Amino acid sequence: MKNYCNQTLRVRQAFSPKPTLAYTMNRRDFLAATGSAVIAFSLWPLGPTWGADSDIAPAGNIGELNATGAGGIDLYIERRNLLIGGRPGRAIAINGSIPGPVIRMTEGKEALIRVHNLMPESTSIHWHGILLPFTMDGVPGISFPGIPPGEIFTYRFPVRQNGTYWYHSHTGLQEQLGHYGQLVVAPAAPDPVAYDVAHSIVLSDWTFEDPHRVLWKLKTMEGYYNFQRPTMANIQDQMQATGMTLKEVIDKRLAWDRMRMDPTDIADITGATYSYLINGKTAAGNPVFTARPGQRLRLRFANASTMTFYDIRIPGLPMTVVQADGQNIQPVETDELRIAVAETYDVVVTIPDTLSSDWAYTLFAETMDRSGYARATIAPRPGIDAAVPGLRRRPMLTMADMGMMMDEDMDKDMKHHGHMDKNKKKDDMVMQHPMPDHGGERRELPTQNLPDRIRHGSAEHGPASITMARMAYRRLNYPGAGLGNDGWRVLTYSQLRALERPYGRRAPTREFDLHLTGNMHKYIWGFDGKKWSESKMIRFQYGERLRINMINDTMMSHPIHLHGMWMDLYAGGNLDDNPRKHTVIVQPAELLTVDIFADAPGQWAFHCHLLYHMEAGMFRTVAVVHDLKGGPTHAKV
Numbered sequence: 001m002k003n004y005c006n007q008t009l010r011v012r013q014a015f016s017p018k019p020t021l022a023y024t025m026n027r028r029d030f031l032a033a034t035g036s037a038v039i040a041f042s043l044w045p046l047g048p049t050w051g052a053d054s055d056i057a058p059a060g061n062i063g064e065l066n067a068t069g070a071g072g073i074d075l076y077i078e079r080r081n082l083l084i085g086g087r088p089g090r091a092i093a094i095n096g097s098i099p100g101p102v103i104r105m106t107e108g109k110e111a112l113i114r115v116h117n118l119m120p121e122s123t124s125i126h127w128h129g130i131l132l133p134f135t136m137d138g139v140p141g142i143s144f145p146g147i148p149p150g151e152i153f154t155y156r157f158p159v160r161q162n163g164t165y166w167y168h169s170h171t172g173l174q175e176q177l178g179h180y181g182q183l184v185v186a187p188a189a190p191d192p193v194a195y196d197v198a199h200s201i202v203l204s205d206w207t208f209e210d211p212h213r214v215l216w217k218l219k220t221m222e223g224y225y226n227f228q229r230p231t232m233a234n235i236q237d238q239m240q241a242t243g244m245t246l247k248e249v250i251d252k253r254l255a256w257d258r259m260r261m262d263p264t265d266i267a268d269i270t271g272a273t274y275s276y277l278i279n280g281k282t283a284a285g286n287p288v289f290t291a292r293p294g295q296r297l298r299l300r301f302a303n304a305s306t307m308t309f310y311d312i313r314i315p316g317l318p319m320t321v322v323q324a325d326g327q328n329i330q331p332v333e334t335d336e337l338r339i340a341v342a343e344t345y346d347v348v349v350t351i352p353d354t355l356s357s358d359w360a361y362t363l364f365a366e367t368m369d370r371s372g373y374a375r376a377t378i379a380p381r382p383g384i385d386a387a388v389p390g391l392r393r394r395p396m397l398t399m400a401d402m403g404m405m406m407d408e409d410m411d412k413d414m415k416h417h418g419h420m421d422k423n424k425k426k427d428d429m430v431m432q433h434p435m436p437d438h439g440g441e442r443r444e445l446p447t448q449n450l451p452d453r454i455r456h457g458s459a460e461h462g463p464a465s466i467t468m469a470r471m472a473y474r475r476l477n478y479p480g481a482g483l484g485n486d487g488w489r490v491l492t493y494s495q496l497r498a499l500e501r502p503y504g505r506r507a508p509t510r511e512f513d514l515h516l517t518g519n520m521h522k523y524i525w526g527f528d529g530k531k532w533s534e535s536k537m538i539r540f541q542y543g544e545r546l547r548i549n550m551i552n553d554t555m556m557s558h559p560i561h562l563h564g565m566w567m568d569l570y571a572g573g574n575l576d577d578n579p580r581k582h583t584v585i586v587q588p589a590e591l592l593t594v595d596i597f598a599d600a601p602g603q604w605a606f607h608c609h610l611l612y613h614m615e616a617g618m619f620r621t622v623a624v625v626h627d628l629k630g631g632p633t634h635a636k637v
C-alpha cells in the first residue's frame with residue numbers, strides 16, 4: 001500500500017479537520033459484527049466461500065443491494081477463488097463475486113454501508129464520482145486510515161446526485177483483482193431519460209498474474225506486455241541517433257505498423273496478460289442481456305478496468321448517449337464510443353419492432369490497443385448469437401500525438417473546434433499565463449473561445465519527462481487513436497453538452513497549468529515532472545472557481561480523476577453547456593481545460609486512473625482550504 005502519511009500530516013495541519021477519522025470499530029464491536037457477518041453469509045445463494053477448488057463459483061454472479069433502504073447494507077471483502085473465463089483465479093471478491101453487487105441508492109436519502117474486511121490486509125472502498133464528506137471518500141491516508149484486517153468501516157453520507165457511477169478499492173493494486181462494482185443512483189425528480197429496461201454493464205480487465213509482479217515487470221522491462229513492439233526510443237532521440245529526418249523516422253514507424261510491429265505506446269498492458277471482462281465474463285462466456293422487439297434498453301456502462309480503454313459499439317444498433325459520468329447530457333446519437341478507465345456512459349438503444357423471434361446483436365467492446373475484446377449479446381433469450389466483428393488494425397501514434405503536427409494537420413484535427421483564427425501567427429496564440437495574485441483584484445477568465453494551443457520548452461520537466469510535445473492543442477473533436485476511419489459515427493468530447501445548467505457555474509478567477517509527464521522507459525509517471533512522493537499537495541481555496549489547463553506531455557492518453565468535486569469540461573462551447581465530469585481523458589499532446597467549483601472542504605485525491613500510473617506517482621493530494629496564503633497553490637511544487 002502506498003504510504004501517504006507524511007503528506008497527510010501536512011494537509012491536516014493546513015486544514016485542521018475535526019477528529020473524524022476514528023471510524024473503525026473496537027475489538028468488541030468487531031466480534032459482535034463478525035457474528036452477524038456469519039449469519040449474512042448463510043443467506044447468500046452462493047453459500048459460504050470456503051468450499052474446495054472443485055466447486056469454485058464462476059465470476060460474474062452479481063447481486064444487487066439498496067444502500068439507501070432501511071438498515072443499510074453489508075459488503076464483505078475477501079480473497080476468493082473464482083472461475084474467470086473457465087480458469088480458477090485468486091480474486092478479491094465483494095459478497096462472493098467479481099464485480100461486486102450493483103449498489104443502488106436514491107437521491108435525497110442517506111446511504112449506509114458497512115464494509116467488512118475479511119482479508120489479512122488493509123482495504124478500502126472509494127465511491128467514484130460521488131459528492132460526499134471527504135472522510136467518507138475512502139482513500140487510505142487521505143480520507144481515512146483504511147480498513148484494517150478483520151475490521152468493519154461504516155460509510156454513511158447523504159446522496160446529493162443521481163446517475164450511473166461505480167466503486168472500487170483505493171488500496172494498493174487491489175482493484176486489479178476484482179474489487180469494484182457499479183453504483184446506480186435513482187433520481188429524486190422524474191428521470192428525463194425514457195427507457196423500458198436498464199442493464200448494468202461493468203467492463204474490466206483481469207490478469208492471472210500477481211499485480212505486483214505486473215508492476216515490477218513494467219518497471220524493469222520496458223514494453224514487457226507489448227510483444228510486437230521494437231525498442232521505442234523517443235522520436236527526437238531516434239532522429240539524433242540515426243541522423244534521419246522527421247519524415248524518415250515517421251516512414252519507418254509506418255513500415256513497422258504495416259508489419260504489425262509498430263512502436264506504439266497505446267497501452268502499457270495488453271491482451272498478452274489480460275482477459276477482458278463484461279460483468280465478470282470473458283467474450284467466450286458471452287453474457288446475455290435479454291430484450292424484446294420495440295423495447296428501449298438503457299445500458300449503463302462503467303469502465304472498472306485498471307488499464308484498458310474500450311471502444312464500444314453494437315453493430316446494427318445506433319446508440320443514443322444520454323449520460324456521461326452520471327450526468328445527463330443533451331442526447332447524441334452515435335455508433336461507437338470510447339470509454340476511458342473510470343468513466344461511465346449511459347446509452348439508450350431501441351430494438352427494432354420488426355424483428356422476428358430469432359435475432360441478436362453483439363455488444364462489442366474492443367480494447368483501444370486492439371489486443372483483445374470483451375463481448376456480450378443482446379437477444380430475446382440466451383443461446384442466440386450474432387456475428388462478432390474482427391479486431392481492427394492496431395492504431396499508431398501520429399505526428400499530432402507527438403505535438404509535432406503541421407498546420408494543415410492541425411486544421412484538420414480541429415476542424416469543428418470552431419474558433420481557430422487561421423490568420424493569426426502561431427506565436428501570437430501561445431497562451432499567456434497570468435499568475436494568480438491573491439492580494440490583488442480578481443480577474444475573470446474567459447468562459448469560451450479559450451486559446452487553441454500552447455507551446456512550451458523541451459527541457460521543462462527534467463528526466464522524469466522524457467517525451468515532450470512541443471505544442472499542446474485542443475483535441476476535443478478528435479475521437480482518439482484508431483477511431484473515426486470506419487465510416488460510422490464516433491462520439492467525441494466536443495459533442496458532450498450538459499442537459500441543464502448545473503450549479504456553481506461562473507467565470508473562474510484563478511488558473512494554473514498541470515503537465516502530465518512520464519518516462520515510459522523507467523515507468524515513472526507524474527505531474528509537472530514530479531511523482532507523488534516528491535510533491536506537495538495542491539491547495540484550492542474553498543468557494544473559488546478554479547481553472548486547470550491540463551497539458552499532456554506524454555504519448556499516452558491519461559484518464560484524470562478528481563475526487564469530491566466536478567470538473568466542468570471545456571468542450572469548445574459556452575460555459576452553460578460544459579459537461580460535468582469526474583474523469584477526463586487527456587490525449588497525447590492535448591491541451592484540455594476544466595473549471596472546478598471548490599465547494600468541498602477537506603483533502604482529496606487527484607490522479608491518473610490508470611492504476612499502475614497512479615501507483616508509479618501520477619497522483620496529487622488536493623486540499624480545499626479556507627486560506628491560500630502560505631502554501632502551494634498549484635502542482636508545480
Ligand SMILES: [Cu+2]
Pocket residue numbers: 525557558559608609610613614618
Ligand atoms: Cu496515466
